[in-house]
Amino acid sequence: MFGIDGAEFLIILVLAALLLGPKSVAQALHGLRTLLAAFRNWSARLRAETLSNSAGLTEQDIKNLQMLRDFDLSKYSPKQMVREAVQEELNEWMKQARSSSPASEAAAAGSNPPVSGEQSAPDGGK
Secondary structure, three states: OOOOOHHHHHHHHHHHHHHHHHHHHHHHHHHHHHHHHHHHHHHHHHHHHHHHHHHHOOHHHHHHHHHHHOOOHHHOOHHHHHHHHHHHHHHHHHHHHHHHHHHHHHHHHHHOOOOOOOOOOOOOOO
16 A cells, blocks of 8 residues: 555654644544545445446447456556667667667768868968
């Protein structure tokens, strides 16, 4: 749940009890219980509305719902997707660098610019 295990959750509860005090912890737990009850009621109403609206579903709608139910989201990790996109971009950069490398070397060899320490004589080196 939220990337924390039981021991970490217990530590958070103990710290909350120490920081808030027993009266505030009791109020917080009562508020949490009320919030969860409201969520359950909302979920039950939504489920009832969905079931009443599902009477007019076609065979294709049912197949689509089954396909969505069987859809595996674990294959679509944002971390993995970003990693793959970055890798593809790096591969494209490397491909462009390799393809432009021989052309840029040939162009540089043809012009032979003077080395920074050398100066070309204005009279052609005579």
